[in-house]
Structure formats: structure tokens, C-alpha cells
Amino acid sequence: MELVPDLLITGGDVVTMNARREVLLGGTVAITGETITAVGATGELRARWPGVPELDATDCVVTPGLVNAHQHLTGDPLARACIPDNIRSDEAIFGWSVPLHQAHRAQDEELSALLACVESLRNGVTTVVEAGTVAHPHRVAAAMLRAGVRGTVGTWGWDAEGVPHGAPAGQVLDRLRAVVDSYPAGGLVRGMVTLVGHGLASDELLTGAADLARETGAGLTMHMSPGPADAEHYLAITGRRPLLHLADLGVLGPHLLLAHAVWLDDAEMDVLIGSGTAVAYCPWAYLRLAQGVTRAGRHGEMVARGGRVALGCDAGNAGDAADILRAAALAAGLAKDIALDPGAIGAPEALEMATIRGAEAVGMADRIGSLESGKLADLVVHDATGPQWIPRGDVAQQLVWSADGRSVRDVFVGGRQVVRGGRCVTVDERALRDEVRHASADLLSRAGIAVRHHWPHVWSH
Incomplete structure (x- = not known):
């Protein structure tokens, strides 16, 4: 009996990095558990697995992690x-x-x-x-x-x-x-x-x-x-x-x-x-x-x-x-x-x-690095609606020369969503920020290091 995916990531331009380096325009990635079940045409995979929850990646580029x-x-x-x-x-x-x-x-x-x-x-x-x-x-x-x-x-x-x-x-x-x-x-x-x-x-x-x-x-x-x-x-x-x-x-x-x-x-x-x-x-x-x-x-x-x-x-x-x-x-x-x-x-x-x-x-190409059936579902959804993506040209050139991490919208690791809408969802980022501020000052003090600023810092109230 065929396993039903947990999620379809639909409508994005899928940069597979498979042996042929295929880019599926408006494609879909199916995830079951921690694994990629299929990569293919959106209509075909929707028909194959009707009713499966979807993450809309329209106007996005989907790459391997x-x-x-x-x-x-x-x-x-x-x-x-x-x-x-x-x-x-x-x-x-x-x-x-x-x-x-x-x-x-x-x-x-x-x-x-x-x-x-x-x-x-x-x-x-x-x-x-x-x-x-x-x-x-x-x-x-x-x-x-x-x-x-x-x-x-x-x-x-x-x-x-x-x-x-x-x-x-x-x-x-x-x-x-x-x-x-x-x-x-x-x-x-x-x-x-x-x-x-x-x-x-x-x-x-x-x-x-x-x-x-x-x-x-x-x-x-x-x-x-x-x-x-x-x-x-x-x-x-x-x-x-x-x-x-x-x-x-x-x-x-x-x-x-x-x-x-x-x-x-x-x-x-x-x-x-x-x-x-x-x-x-x-x-x-x-x-x-x-x-x-x-x-x-x-x-x-x-x-x-x-x-x-x-x-x-x-x-x-x-x-x-x-x-x-x-x-x-x-x-x-x-x-x-x-x-x-x-x-x-x-x-x-x-x-x-x-x-x-x-x-x-790093010795992991059998598990990660490309979006292919059977590999781990480590993938990134890049928001391609920003000015650096307009007009759309060669996807490799835009990812490397035009974009950077600021375009990242969603991230999955082993099928688990860890970033949603540009924010890490596994960690309370605000609490982390506060904890780091206190720990940093304490660490620098214990290390006997005084931070030097290039320009004068003046408190303004």
C-alpha cells in the first residue's frame, strides 16, 4: 500500500540539483515523514494524493537545504x-x-x-x-x-x-x-x-x-x-x-x-x-x-x-x-x-x-543535497517576490548573484518545519536575544576583554 504524504509543497520553481540539474517550473515536492516521497508536476501529484495538506510556494523558488x-x-x-x-x-x-x-x-x-x-x-x-x-x-x-x-x-x-x-x-x-x-x-x-x-x-x-x-x-x-x-x-x-x-x-x-x-x-x-x-x-x-x-x-x-x-x-x-x-x-x-x-x-x-x-x-550526498525521491526532506523555500528577483531570469544566477539568506521564507529539516515566514519556530527568538545579551556581557568580562568601538557611542535620552 502506497504511503500518503504528510505535506505537498506546491507551485514553486523546484531546483532539484538532481543529476540532470532539472528545474521544475511550478512544481511540487511531496514529503512523508522525514523523507521526500516525490518531486513532480503539481497537477499530477495533487491527483495522486488528493486532500493532502499543502504549503503554497507560488512565486517562490524551492531548493535543497x-x-x-x-x-x-x-x-x-x-x-x-x-x-x-x-x-x-x-x-x-x-x-x-x-x-x-x-x-x-x-x-x-x-x-x-x-x-x-x-x-x-x-x-x-x-x-x-x-x-x-x-x-x-x-x-x-x-x-x-x-x-x-x-x-x-x-x-x-x-x-x-x-x-x-x-x-x-x-x-x-x-x-x-x-x-x-x-x-x-x-x-x-x-x-x-x-x-x-x-x-x-x-x-x-x-x-x-x-x-x-x-x-x-x-x-x-x-x-x-x-x-x-x-x-x-x-x-x-x-x-x-x-x-x-x-x-x-x-x-x-x-x-x-x-x-x-x-x-x-x-x-x-x-x-x-x-x-x-x-x-x-x-x-x-x-x-x-x-x-x-x-x-x-x-x-x-x-x-x-x-x-x-x-x-x-x-x-x-x-x-x-x-x-x-x-x-x-x-x-x-x-x-x-x-x-x-x-x-x-x-x-x-x-x-x-x-x-x-x-x-x-561532507559525506552525506546519499541523504541530502538534492530534491529527489528517497532523500531526506531538507529544503528551503525562497520568497521570489522581492525586487532582486524581478524580472525572473536564470535561477542559479539569481540565487547566487542577486539573492542571499534574506530571501528565505520557510525551511524544513527532515520533514520538520524549522523556519516559517522567515522566523525560526523551534526557538523563542526574543527570549534567545535577551539571554545572549546578558551572557555576552558576562563572557567578555570573565575573559578580561574590553570591546573597542571605532566611533564614540553617546547615550541619547
Whole structure:
């Protein structure tokens, strides 16, 4: 007996991102439970399932949920727009981010993650890979589950000599395994083997983490080479550049999602592409932190060579907005300009990185990333009545070049509506706003950080 859908999302232009990249004009998506039952013509599906409740998406564009492959959910969200934008990345990290994380309590991590998840959902992001600066993974997972976002969570650790708060490799690996075991594959939130990376991991920890990722199928993510410092470190310690060293250790491979990978030479590009290692590209962060993406970035080349590239938004005071459509536009624009080639990455490729290619890079393309029967019902309804949508042209160009998260009207994750009319319905946003204001002031005080404003602030009554 055929299952009757719970909901028909009707009348929108459905950007399927299927193998043929079909766009169904005035189409319908049928949802049963957490799964897409069918995608097709509105009249046909209405006739097939008469009387099923409908969500009217007329004058809207319906896309798969967007994938954010690298997002820090803790630390920066409670200090939004506080870290100056005129300091070097090392000062931003050690003068601001590290003190913030050291002052974070468990409840701060949960609140910070909840705020970031609500922002993500409102911008149409339905899957988030947490970037690995989490001390209390269960509290972060609780926030993700409360908001209703899909994603991964890990916990940070390092064993580099002479670095404060380090631990032996075995202890770090035990913590990583515990998170993976607590959040198995198949749930809304799953555990991922997550290292901070850079030069903070010994060869023992790197190989152990890769082995754990392969053994459990959970995957591994870590940071590497957003600027030149990692190359300088590995050349001094090992005599080889970072990705060549990781390749020799057997760490590279389809199980690895490497954040950044901006400063790579030709040999590193070859081993990256050849190994099937995925990259989370966070273009706004490199511009904000002046890390040299316009000088060294080769992500357009990665895509052209068949590399696995997803998009990320990084930290709240680097990427600044958890908005993958903004990142998609910048990724396309940078690729064209760096190559001096308007035929480099365009809107179609950028939208692929935000959806199906992003899902493939994070190891979830069998479940998300396109609107097809049998996949999870993670989807976004974009209101296409605003001036940025008029007149209607190529849908990929309008999504990437004209629109951003502000066009998002409704969002579903696993068939559950989490955003309605542009507002998150799983969280009391007003109460969240009040709680964050108090927690932010308290956190900055405990971290010993005084916020500096560029312009004088004068109370006016």
C-alpha cells in the first residue's frame, strides 16, 4: 500500500540539483515523514494524493537545504562584531578567540551554538559541520537538536609539545571516539572525528584520528593552511609542506574534510586532488583576516580539476554571517578574478558547492543535497517576490548573484518545519536575544576583554 504524504509543497520553481540539474517550473515536492516521497508536476501529484495538506510556494523558488561545511558554533557568536577587523589573524586568535574559549562555560557553549544554529536555519542552511573548537560537545549537540539543524559535532584536542592545555594523543583519541560513539550515523546530529589541526597535532595523533575516521565511517575534519604559517611550520619541523607530510602519513583520503587549504603549492594540489580529500572553502574569512586568498587561493582550480570542494562560513568574527549564498557568490567572483577568466566558476558551480557538491564533500550526498525521491526532506523555500528577483531570469544566477539568506521564507529539516515566514519556530527568538545579551556581557568580562568601538557611542535620552 502506497504511503500518503504528510505535506505537498506546491507551485514553486523546484531546483532539484538532481543529476540532470532539472528545474521544475511550478512544481511540487511531496514529503512523508522525514523523507521526500516525490518531486513532480503539481497537477499530477495533487491527483495522486488528493486532500493532502499543502504549503503554497507560488512565486517562490524551492531548493535543497544549503550545506555549511565549516562553521564555529562556539566562541565568536557571543562576541559578534567585537573582534576588531583591523588586526592580524594571530592577534584575533590569541588576543580574542583563545581568551573567549577559555572563559566559556558549558552553558555558554550551548547558548552560543543555539544562536549560530538559528542564524544558519534562517539563512537556509540545514546542515552544519562544526569546526572543532568545542569543549562541551554534548551541550553543543543539545543546541543543534533543539534548533533542528542537521550536522556534525566533535571536540577539540591537541598533543603538541609546549602548547598549553594539551593532552597525550591517546587521551585525545579517547575523547574523539566517545563523541563518535555518542552520536552515531543516522541521527540528526552525528559525531565526527574533529581536530583543530594546524601544527597542534603529532604524527601519532594525526594517524590515530585518520584511522578512527576510517574505522567508524565518521570522517575527519581539521584546519590547514589558511595562511602561510602552516607551511612554514611543517617545513621547519618535517622538511615537507603540510599536505605532503599528511600524504606520507596516510592521513589524506576521502574520509578527510580539510578546512581552508589556501596556501598550497603544485605538489600539494596534486596529492589533494589525487587522494580524494575534500576541502571546506571559507572565502569571507580569508578576506576579513587578510590571509591572502587572492594571492594564493586555488579553489577554482580544485573545482575545475574535479576536486571535492564545499563552502563554509567559518567563525562569527571572520566569516561574519552564516550565509552560504553569500559565500557562494564570493567563491565564484574570486575564482573569476584570480584566474582573470570570466569562464571560471560561475553561478551553477557555486550553487552546486552549496548543495549537492557540498553534501558529497561532507559525506552525506546519499541523504541530502538534492530534491529527489528517497532523500531526506531538507529544503528551503525562497520568497521570489522581492525586487532582486524581478524580472525572473536564470535561477542559479539569481540565487547566487542577486539573492542571499534574506530571501528565505520557510525551511524544513527532515520533514520538520524549522523556519516559517522567515522566523525560526523551534526557538523563542526574543527570549534567545535577551539571554545572549546578558551572557555576552558576562563572557567578555570573565575573559578580561574590553570591546573597542571605532566611533564614540553617546547615550541619547
